[in-house]
Amino acid sequence: LPGWRKYNLTYRIINYTPDMARAAVDEAIQEGLEVWSKVTPLKFTKISKGIADIMIAFRTRVHGRCPRYFDGPLGVLGHAFPPGPGLGGDTHFDEDENWTKDGAGFNLFLVAAHEFGHALGLSHSNDQTALMFPNYVSLDPRKYPLSQDDISGIQSIYG
Numbered sequence: 222l223p224g225w226r227k228y229n230l231t232y233r234i235i236n237y238t239p240d241m242a243r244a245a246v247d248e249a250i251q252e253g254l255e256v257w258s259k260v261t262p263l264k265f266t267k268i269s270k271g272i273a274d275i276m277i278a279f280r281t282r283v284h285g286r287c288p289r290y291f292d293g294p295l296g297v298l299g300h301a302f303p304p305g306p307g308l309g310g311d312t313h314f315d316e317d318e319n320w321t322k323d324g325a326g327f328n329l330f331l332v333a334a335h336e337f338g339h340a341l342g343l344s345h346s347n348d349q350t351a352l353m354f355p356n357y358v359s360l361d362p363r364k365y366p367l368s369q370d371d372i373s374g375i376q377s378i379y380g
């Protein structure tokens with residue numbers, strides 16, 4: 222089965238990027254999850270210690286026991302593991318990027334929303350308008366980032 226077998230998921234922000242205010246990071250993460258909870262029965266609860274389903278961290282290069290590595294500035298911006306125990310659902314952002322709330326650099330909310338798509342079981346889409354399209358397209362973050370393709374995809378897993 223490609224998705225989580227429960228609707229109530231926990232997440233924990235392990236560390237914070239120095240690029241943004243902590244409150245802005247909390248908000249970008251929460252909104253990145255809300256994009257998906259708005260169109261599914263999924264609920265996300267933030268915890269501040271212990272093991273969450275979705276462990277979120279800012280990392281560089283080779284990090285911890287993660288089998289995937291980051292590549293310095295630009296290129297890969299983040300990665301997330303599909304639903305499952307342990308590493309499953311965990312989401313990492315490349316700290317060598319310039320993370321922002323608005324303006325230059327990469328919009329954390331947009332990248333987070335994309336990564337959480339993976340953490341919930343979605344793979345990349347070849348629909349150019351989809352949030353799950355492989356390449357970052359700087360959208361207006363105030364504009365709703367999901368395309369019909371994204372919505373059909375997530376609702377086929379969590380109908």
Ligand SMILES: CC(C)C[C@H](C(=O)NO)C(=O)N[C@@H](CC(N)=O)C(=O)NCc1cccc(N)c1
Nearest residue numbers: 296297298299300331332335352354355356357
């Ligand atoms: C092979 C993967 C590890 C690439 C990685 C990715 O897709 N992570 O989910 C990634 O960071 N892709 C870049 C594009 C690239 N340089 O390959 C990206 O912008 N992904 C995040 C993103 C954010 C917002 C929207 C979209 N469409 C994509």
Ligand SMILES: [Ca+2]
Nearest residue numbers: 293295297315
């Ligand atoms: Ca990078």
Ligand SMILES: [Zn+2]
Nearest residue numbers: 335339345355
């Ligand atoms: Zn991706």
